[in-house]
Amino acid sequence: MTYQSYAAFMAKLSCGFISVIFVAQRTGLDADGYARAATIMNELAAQQVGYVGMDTVRGSDGLGITISYWTDETSASAWRDHPEHTAIRDAGRDRWYSDYSLHVAQVKRSYDWKKA
Incomplete structure (x- = not known):
């Protein structure tokens, strides 16, 4: 999905969906292991009931x-409770993150804008 189609899709969702915001500081340890785990988690999350999408920046x-x-x-x-996600979260706490915070929010409003 391109960013444009993704943005348009997100903007059309009904209000009330849930955003889980994960802010994390990487340790820099085991970059290859982290990359593999991130790929697995992204693919697994996309297979879950109720999954809408994901945005990530580093x-x-x-x-x-x-x-x-x-x-x-x-x-x-x-x-949150998925066994594979739980195992990767534990690995993240052990070696990939020095700290993180997580926030769960209900979306009240959503829209997009594009420069013409």
């Missing part, structure tokens, strides 16, 4: 923000 200093979007709280919670 700065050169290792600070990253990933936002996953879910149709409802039940779907977001099921992803």
